[in-house]
Amino acid sequence: MNIDGKQAAAELRVRLAKEVDALQSERGITPGLTVVLVGEDPASQVYVRNKVKQTREVGMISNEIRLDESTTEEALLTILAELNIDDTVHGILVQLPLPKHINEEKIIATIKPEKDVDGFHAMNSGRLLNGEKGALVPCTPQGCVILAKHHLGDDLSGKHAVIIGRSNIVGKPVSILFLQENCTVTIAHSRTQDLPNMCRQADILVAAVGRPEMVKADWVKPGATVIDVGINRIELSDGKTKLVGDVDFNDVSPVAGAITPVPGGVGPMTIACLLKNTVEAAKIYGK
Numbered sequence: 536m537n538i539d540g541k542q543a544a545a546e547l548r549v550r551l552a553k554e555v556d557a558l559q560s561e562r563g564i565t566p567g568l569t570v571v572l573v574g575e576d577p578a579s580q581v582y583v584r585n586k587v588k589q590t591r592e593v594g595m596i597s598n599e600i601r602l603d604e605s606t607t608e609e610a611l612l613t614i615l616a617e618l619n620i621d622d623t624v625h626g627i628l629v630q631l632p633l634p635k636h637i638n639e640e641k642i643i644a645t646i647k648p649e650k651d652v653d654g655f656h657a658m659n660s661g662r663l664l665n666g667e668k669g670a671l672v673p674c675t676p677q678g679c680v681i682l683a684k685h686h687l688g689d690d691l692s693g694k695h696a697v698i699i700g701r702s703n704i705v706g707k708p709v710s711i712l713f714l715q716e717n718c719t720v721t722i723a724h725s726r727t728q729d730l731p732n733m734c735r736q737a738d739i740l741v742a743a744v745g746r747p748e749m750v751k752a753d754w755v756k757p758g759a760t761v762i763d764v765g766i767n768r769i770e771l772s773d774g775k776t777k778l779v780g781d782v783d784f785n786d787v788s789p790v791a792g793a794i795t796p797v798p799g800g801v802g803p804m805t806i807a808c809l810l811k812n813t814v815e816a817a818k819i820y821g822k
């Protein structure tokens with residue numbers, strides 16, 4: 536069966552709209568998210584447009600700062616410093632990837648951790664690792680856990696989660712989140728020996744490698760829950776393009792107990808969890 540990320544994201548947004556209402560009436564706070572986009576990458580433009588639209592739909596304040604591709608690192612750092620001290624801004628998100636001449640790590644480190652709704656700042660990853668309260672947790676990993684629970688129920692205890700991929704943005708944080716759910720966690724990657732066999736041990740298989748349709752049916756234990764984080768645009772023989780995940784959906788679907796489609800799986804949850812983090816930031820740190 537398919538796990539419907541669009542539906543799950545819509546349900547989360549309904550809940551968030553109520554929380555925004557409560558924050559306004561009880562504390563006079565309207566959560567505000569500012570998204571910064573540097574350059575004209577077409578995919579980034581679509582994601583930013585969707586973020587702005589959905590932020591407004593749940594009743595939050597949304598600001599968008601669009602900067603030219605040639606914007607200097609210094610200019611971007613100055614803008615972030617201003618947003619850091621603006622009390623109407625509870626969440627700051629710099630859309631990635633950034634142009635090559637800008638150092639992403641430096642940019643992420645400059646965002647005030649309390650406003651880092653991407654959860655990429657070292658302070659937030661440290662808090663997540665230590666299990667401390669107040670951590671803003673990366674959005675895509677949160678979405679993966681929510682979708683796994685949609686199918687398996689809230690108790691993931693004892694399940695073997697195999698994560699393919701070890702990025703700071705998805706692989707590492709999603710591993711920590713499944714560990715917090717009392718799963719047994721394996722992080723697999725390009726150097727893992729006999730990767731298909733390792734994946735076949737998974738009750739929950741998370742594919743976050745960025746390789747189109749890499750995971751095949753014989754990599755998956757019958758009945759496993761498969762969470763596909765990949766978003767790859769591939770060219771077809773007729774010259775048209777198509778969006779596919781890291782999992783070969785048609786091959787794996789008959790074997791898996793449940794699987795997230797691409798599009799319509801983890802992607803929509805990434806944006807819904809961004810709104811969730813902004814509400815969270817306003818609740819904990821808002822004035």
Ligand SMILES: Nc1nc2c(c(=O)[nH]1)N[C@@H](CN(C=O)c1ccc(C(=O)N[C@@H](CCC(=O)O)C(=O)O)cc1)CN2
Pocket residue numbers: 578581582628629630631632653674675766778797798799800801802803804805806
């Ligand atoms: N600062 C950040 N930059 C990037 C992040 C991020 O979390 N923070 N993640 C990705 C892009 N991204 C959000 O920014 C994102 C990607 C995809 C989707 C999504 O809903 N995808 C749809 C398909 C859309 C399409 O047709 O292209 C789906 O999967 O159904 C949402 C958000 C990199 N940058």
Ligand SMILES: [Mg+2]
Pocket residue numbers: 653673674675805
């Ligand atoms: Mg994110």
